Amino acid sequence: xxxxxxxxxxxxxxxxxxxxxxxxxxxxxxxxxxxxxxxxxxxxxxxxxxxxxxxxxxxxxxxxxxxxxxxxxxxxxxxxxxxxxxxxxxxxxxxxxxxxxxxxxxxxxxxxxxxxxxxxxxxxxxxxxxxxxxxxxxxxxxxxxxxxxxxxxxxxxxxxxxxxxxxxxxxxxxxxxxxxxxxxxxxxxxxxxxxxxxxxxxxxxxxxxxxxxxxxxxxxxxxxxxxxxxxxxxxxxxxxxxxxxxxxxxxxxxxxxxxxxxxxxxxxxxxxxxxxxxxxxxxxxxxxxxxxxxxxxxxxxxxxxxxxxxxxxxxxxxxxxxxxxxxxxxxxxxxxxxxxxxxxxxxxxxxxxxxxx
Amino acid sequence: xxxxxxxxxxxxxxxxxxxxxxxxxxxxxxxxxxxxxxxxxxxxxxxxxxxxxxxxxxxxxxxxxxxxxxxxxxxxxxxxxxxxxxxxxxxxxxxxxxxxxxxxxxxxxxxxxxxxxxxxxxxxxxxxxxxxxxxxxxxxxxxxxxxxxxxxxxxxxxxxxxxxxxxxxxxxxxxxxxxxxxxxxxxxxxxxxxxxxxxxxxxxxxxxxxxxxxxxxxxxxxxxxxxxxxxxxxxxxxxxxxxxxxxxxxxxxxxxxxxxxxxxxxxxxxxxxxxxxxxxxxxxxxxxxxxxxxxxxxxxxxxxxxxxxxxxxxxxxxxxxxxxxxxxxxxxxxxxxxxxxxxxxxxxxxxxxxxxx
DNA sequence: CTGAAAGCGCTTACAG
DNA sequence: CTGAAAGCGCTTACAG
Numbered sequence: 001x002x003x004x005x006x007x008x009x010x011x012x013x014x015x016x017x018x019x020x021x022x023x024x025x026x027x028x029x030x031x032x033x034x035x036x037x038x039x040x041x042x043x044x045x046x047x048x049x050x051x052x053x054x055x056x057x058x059x060x061x062x063x064x065x066x067x068x069x070x071x072x073x074x075x076x077x078x079x080x081x082x083x084x085x086x087x088x089x090x091x092x093x094x095x096x097x098x099x100x101x102x103x104x105x106x107x108x109x110x111x112x113x114x115x116x117x118x119x120x121x122x123x124x125x126x127x128x129x130x131x132x133x134x135x136x137x138x139x140x141x142x143x144x145x146x147x148x149x150x151x152x153x154x155x156x157x158x159x160x161x162x163x164x165x166x167x168x169x170x171x172x173x174x175x176x177x178x179x180x181x182x183x184x185x186x187x188x189x190x191x192x193x194x195x196x197x198x199x200x201x202x203x204x205x206x207x208x209x210x211x212x213x214x215x216x217x218x219x220x221x222x223x224x225x226x227x228x229x230x231x232x233x234x235x236x237x238x239x240x241x242x243x244x245x246x247x248x249x250x251x252x253x254x255x256x257x258x259x260x261x262x263x264x265x266x267x268x269x270x271x272x273x274x275x276x277x278x279x280x281x282x283x284x285x286x287x288x289x290x291x292x293x294x295x296x297x298x299x300x301x302x303x304x305x306x307x308x309x310x311x312x313x314x315x316x317x318x319x320x321x322x323x324x325x326x327x328x329x330x331x332x333x334x335x336x337x338x339x340x341x342x343x344x345x346x347x348x349x350x351x352x353x354x355x356x357x
Numbered sequence: 358x359x360x361x362x363x364x365x366x367x368x369x370x371x372x373x374x375x376x377x378x379x380x381x382x383x384x385x386x387x388x389x390x391x392x393x394x395x396x397x398x399x400x401x402x403x404x405x406x407x408x409x410x411x412x413x414x415x416x417x418x419x420x421x422x423x424x425x426x427x428x429x430x431x432x433x434x435x436x437x438x439x440x441x442x443x444x445x446x447x448x449x450x451x452x453x454x455x456x457x458x459x460x461x462x463x464x465x466x467x468x469x470x471x472x473x474x475x476x477x478x479x480x481x482x483x484x485x486x487x488x489x490x491x492x493x494x495x496x497x498x499x500x501x502x503x504x505x506x507x508x509x510x511x512x513x514x515x516x517x518x519x520x521x522x523x524x525x526x527x528x529x530x531x532x533x534x535x536x537x538x539x540x541x542x543x544x545x546x547x548x549x550x551x552x553x554x555x556x557x558x559x560x561x562x563x564x565x566x567x568x569x570x571x572x573x574x575x576x577x578x579x580x581x582x583x584x585x586x587x588x589x590x591x592x593x594x595x596x597x598x599x600x601x602x603x604x605x606x607x608x609x610x611x612x613x614x615x616x617x618x619x620x621x622x623x624x625x626x627x628x629x630x631x632x633x634x635x636x637x638x639x640x641x642x643x644x645x646x647x648x649x650x651x652x653x654x655x656x657x658x659x660x661x662x663x664x665x666x667x668x669x670x671x672x673x674x675x676x677x678x679x680x681x682x683x684x685x686x687x688x689x690x691x692x693x694x695x696x697x698x699x700x701x702x703x704x705x706x707x708x709x710x711x712x713x714x
Numbered sequence: 715c716t717g718a719a720a721g722c723g724c725t726t727a728c729a730g
Numbered sequence: 731c732t733g734a735a736a737g738c739g740c741t742t743a744c745a746g
Contacts, residue, residue: 001471050410051738053406075426078426082451226642373718374715377715380741407739409740411722412740
């Protein structure tokens with residue numbers, strides 16, 4: 001492969017000048033830059049990332065950590081992040097935790113990330129205090145999306161999960177429901193993952209505001225998946241008199257609930273109303289009422305927060321390394337105020353007044 | 358950060374020995390290795406990937422290219438690939454084409470991939486002849502999943518799309534349908550992407566085998582998405598007398614079709630039967646009949662094909678660089694015979710005999 | 715089994 | 731605005 005020396009020779013300049021010219025540094029005359037670019041093009045030169053990273057100390061790479069890339073919310077976030085990163089010349093290293101503690105530890109605890117990436121985006125990743133400390137010690141800029149406690153000094157992007165739970169539940173209350181069940185997050189999850197706790201809190205608040213006492217027998221825990229929703233609903237039905245409405249902590253669980261209800265011979269919404277959170281791609285197809293959250297926007301915003309502070313420019317054909325991203329001041333121990341994006345109640349066919357009405 | 362010299366000094370050996378010991382090379386005495394490992398642990402040493410890559414010529418990274426990470430099939434494939442790669446100490450660089458020709462070109466045509474990764478997994482990525490040539494010139498091992506023409510010398514993993522189309526359509530024929538519509542791939546896609554062409558071919562073959570002449574007015578093209586399915590079905594219905602059954606080229610389109618039918622006041626399956634391909638996570642929730650294809654298996658198999666030939670060992674705590682992957686003999690111009698994984702008809706509630714019966 | 719030394723291909727002060 | 735030279739932190743023949 002052609003190296004920087006080849007380009008330098010052809011252009012009649014030093015390798016230092018080639019390096020500067022191709023990276024768009026201002027200290028190169030227009031004429032020289034053109035000559036260098038022409039030479040590079042002619043030789044089909046592409047900078048060696050390894051060499052560039054070693055010499056420059058920047059990796060031009062961002063790590064994105066998600067719990068499960070197969071879930072709608074995470075795939076949508078990753079797509080938006082990927083777009084913005086590549087648009088700006090950064091590579092994306094994907095880490096999918098897949099629910100395994102071992103993987104979580106490997107990603108969060110090792111010094112791997114330190115020398116491998118310039119920045120980190122953590123999506124809905126549960127963190128133990130020790131994890132947060134380790135991440136802070138990496139001294140890398142980072143952003144969390146939809147993460148519970150967050151990392152000290154890292155900006156965070158999220159929605160108001162308490163409000164989401166409240167709005168969903170109030171919608172059911174407003175329709176006249178009083179026996180409102182809730183299916184929610186993983187009981188095995190001993191980590192500080194607050195999403196489902198917050199949504200449940202909103203549920204309970206809305207019930208109490210309506211003068212309804214939360215009934216523990218109507219509150220079932222399961223996984224944040226279609227199957228989880230199915231199982232939780234089956235358990236709910238096994239407990240006795242069914243509720244007239246179910247608030248599921250995410251759309252996938254809501255969809256699972258719809259299946260379980262149908263399998264039990266109950267109709268949605270005539271017998272049981274169902275509402276979720278997300279506005280999943282398929283919510284429309286299923287007629288699922290939901291609290292819509294802007295997933296792509298959260299991803300884009302996180303990527304922007306990371307890249308913009310240092311004045312990242314658009315990727316150039318021969319850009320060797322992108323400027324280091326900033327955005328998180330790791331030395332600042334006060335958690336930055338999270339950016340809260342708005343949610344929106346979307347009423348479809350899965351919610352209706354209870355039959356008694 | 359601690360460097361290799363620090364470890365060498367503490368262990369009382371040369372940096373060369375540290376390098377060998379931590380990478381598990383056999384030419385190190387057990388006693389020395391233990392000493393080095395202890396020193397590395399004590400200093401919390403982690404190898405610098407950039408330096409290791411530059412010196413060793415291996416990146417320990419695999420590029421995974423998908424059309425849209427938000428689609429069920431691709432997310433599922435990526436999850437399986439990610440797991441196997443990280444399990445073996447490789448990093449995963451994600452490229453999401455997102456349907457933009459510009460992105461496709463950037464990923465496929467530049468020399469970027471060349472110096473950035475050791476191997477490539479291309480998932481359902483349409484290739485022009487020039488693209489395939491460029492990829493071959495990279496002289497990197499690669500595997501394609503579900504890709505049309507493939508890359509000369511690269512192994513490929515896929516299902517038999519013609520058979521999938523045939524089985525789906527025959528299921529409808531067996532139920533007694535004769536007015537069977539098909540909704541399928543992107544009309545704007547001028548590339549050699551064969552998935553939807555093959556599924557359509559299977560559809561037409563099954564019709565002819567049943568003595569039914571394929572009716573062009575029952576064959577609508579759209580995108581491989583929920584929205585695409587909705588639009589295609591709306592167009593189909595606008596053309597006049599509705600079909601009694603629809604074979605959608607993927608489950609997402611099938612789900613979109615179900616929405617469009619419902620919006621038009623038609624019931625599934627009483628008025629119109631619907632069948633797709635995939636066995637999407639939500640197919641069960643929607644009661645969608647489908648041709649199930651093993652997505653995770655295809656991803657895992659592709660990753661294995663890439664990594665196994667060189668006897669990849671499990672990742673070690675301090676493994677600096679993984680062995681170079683092999684599997685594709687880029688100098689071999691005869692396309693390897695594709696590995697074909699089996700599909701399976703899954704009958705749920707969305708298909709039934711036509712009403713006239 | 716181990717070490718000294720060269721080299722991987724860039725970027726970055728430093729000097730001009 | 732440009733160049734000579736050092737240096738980034740490893741790995742790999744080569745020699746022993």
